[in-house]
Amino acid sequence: MSYLMGIAGHIESSTFGTAVAESRYWWPIIEGTHLLSLTVSFGFILLTDLRLIGVFLRQVPLSDVLRQLRPYVLGGFAVTFLSGGLLFWSEAATVMASPLWTAKILLILLGGLNALYFELVIGRRPEVAHDHAPLPRSVRFAGMASLTIWTTTIVFGRLLAYLPR
Amino acid sequence: MSIDATLVAIQGTGLARAITKSNHMVIAGLQVAHVFGLLLLLAALILITLRLLGWVLLREQLSQVIRTPVRMFWCGLALVLLSGAMMFLSGPKHYFYNRAFEVKMLLLVLAVAAQVPILRRLADDQAILPPVKLAAALSLVLWFGIAVAGRAIGFV
Numbered sequence: 001m002s003y004l005m006g007i008a009g010h011i012e013s014s015t016f017g018t019a020v021a022e023s024r025y026w027w028p029i030i031e032g033t034h035l036l037s038l039t040v041s042f043g044f045i046l047l048t049d050l051r052l053i054g055v056f057l058r059q060v061p062l063s064d065v066l067r068q069l070r071p072y073v074l075g076g077f078a079v080t081f082l083s084g085g086l087l088f089w090s091e092a093a094t095v096m097a098s099p100l101w102t103a104k105i106l107l108i109l110l111g112g113l114n115a116l117y118f119e120l121v122i123g124r125r126p127e128v129a130h131d132h133a134p135l136p137r138s139v140r141f142a143g144m145a146s147l148t149i150w151t152t153t154i155v156f157g158r159l160l161a162y163l164p165r
Numbered sequence: 166m167s168i169d170a171t172l173v174a175i176q177g178t179g180l181a182r183a184i185t186k187s188n189h190m191v192i193a194g195l196q197v198a199h200v201f202g203l204l205l206l207l208a209a210l211i212l213i214t215l216r217l218l219g220w221v222l223l224r225e226q227l228s229q230v231i232r233t234p235v236r237m238f239w240c241g242l243a244l245v246l247l248s249g250a251m252m253f254l255s256g257p258k259h260y261f262y263n264r265a266f267e268v269k270m271l272l273l274v275l276a277v278a279a280q281v282p283i284l285r286r287l288a289d290d291q292a293i294l295p296p297v298k299l300a301a302a303l304s305l306v307l308w309f310g311i312a313v314a315g316r317a318i319g320f321v
């Protein structure tokens with residue numbers, strides 16, 4: 001861990017990291033971008049989850065909804081990751097000291113694995129790919145898992161600013 | 166009663182005192198609720214606007230597409246207003262004299278005044294004319310402005 005913290009210290013004190021942390025404008029702009037991009041990444045994955053659970057657009061074939069929402073989810077996540085990466089760059093050692101940050105990163109990995117498992121395994125089962133009603137329970141579970149994981153990620157992310165470091 | 170006296174009176178109410186004196190995690194909890202409300206509200210409006218502009222879920226009936234998002238919008242609005250009001254109570258003077266907060270409240274009044282009739286029109290399920298689509302897109306911009314102004318409160 002101390003080795004990792006050493007690296008984090010170097011990242012944070014790099015020219016770019018310091019520039020972002022000390023800039024009057026860049027820090028709020030990047031933080032604002034991170035928040036706004038969440039409305040699309042988190043927002044559209046939430047809508048996707050609600051479809052998997054059977055709340056949103058239940059009458060529309062699952063594969064149809066997934067195909068149409070996927071580009072927004074992925075596009076949103078690209079911006080969220082990029083802005084989040086820049087924020088991390090400027091305060092790597094500070095946030096890494098918080099267990100909340102570690103928990104948040106683990107949740108992001110878990111959320112990514114859950115989505116991959118859905119896309120590569122559950123979503124390719126014939127009854128899911130061809131929209132045979134009723135959909136297997138695993139679809140609902142994947143949706144609920146995703147909803148829980150990403151919601152907790154947001155909670156931890158916001159609390160990072162409040163918990164003692 | 167002058168504005169300052171009003172703000173001080175607000176600060177002295179039981180609820181305001183309770184929030185101010187509470188553990189800082191209560192304020193953190195309000196911040197979490199505020200972000201969630203904002204995400205629900207904006208995600209719903211983005212989906213509705215994209216549908217109106219014909220970018221997503223075009224073959225599905227409008228009333229069907231917007232049913233869940235409209236509920237998300239109202240839940241989100243209730244969450245942001247409630248948590249926001251409680252955060253305001255924790256420091257009425259601090260917020261009232263903040264330029265970003267002033268802009269945010271102005272935009273909020275405009276956005277709510279624009280959004281409610283737009284949603285009502287969409288619920289009618291008649292053909293949606295270009296002016297309504299334009300109004301929906303402009304009001305979405307207002308909501309984004311509210312989010313940006315909100316972030317700015319801590320920086321001005």
